[in-house]
Amino acid sequence: MTTSRPMRADARRNHERIVTAAREAFTEHGPGAPLDDIARRAEVGPGTLYRHFAGREALIEAVYRADVERLGERAAELAAELPPLDALTAWLREEVQYIVANRGLGAALKAAIDQDSETYALCKRLMREAAAVVLVRAQEAGQVRDDLEPRDLLLLGHGLGVAAEAAPDSFERLLSVTVSGLRPA
Numbered sequence: 001m002t003t004s005r006p007m008r009a010d011a012r013r014n015h016e017r018i019v020t021a022a023r024e025a026f027t028e029h030g031p032g033a034p035l036d037d038i039a040r041r042a043e044v045g046p047g048t049l050y051r052h053f054a055g056r057e058a059l060i061e062a063v064y065r066a067d068v069e070r071l072g073e074r075a076a077e078l079a080a081e082l083p084p085l086d087a088l089t090a091w092l093r094e095e096v097q098y099i100v101a102n103r104g105l106g107a108a109l110k111a112a113i114d115q116d117s118e119t120y121a122l123c124k125r126l127m128r129e130a131a132a133v134v135l136v137r138a139q140e141a142g143q144v145r146d147d148l149e150p151r152d153l154l155l156l157g158h159g160l161g162v163a164a165e166a167a168p169d170s171f172e173r174l175l176s177v178t179v180s181g182l183r184p185a
Helices: 009-029 035-042 046-050 056-081 084-101 105-111 120-140 150-166 168-182
Strands: none
Touching: 009 035, 009 046, 009 056, 035 046, 035 056, 035 150, 056 084, 056 120, 084 120, 084 168, 120 150, 150 168
């Protein structure tokens, strides 16, 4: 069994800069953004980019995974900071803001990732776990229907994201209606 060593601090910083630069480039140009441009934005050489990422697919997966991990972290942070229903509402708002801010990038990244890949399976699991963090807590507090599942919350978030893109002025009202519909009868 091989164990990977932790990254040196400078290597970790380069890795994070590359992922950040890739996110920006993918947002502007889609998943086909030139890798040389990403290296330039990250202020690293192409060799450094390829030492960290074997190719475009690995970089796309890293961006997608980092975004999903951040949404998962936010679910835990909000659950620790806010009352249950407020945490659920805040996380749903952040999920929708992520969807809208990426204007289809998330869908393009998901399309570029092999649906059978380890990263795709991990991200799917992380999103369900994040939704469960805020949903189960609100259910245990009796503030949300017991028959809802984490997947339901994710589907509602995606639906709200589509609506928010089409009619941004109606987002807060639609979020309020959605959260009201989550409450027990």
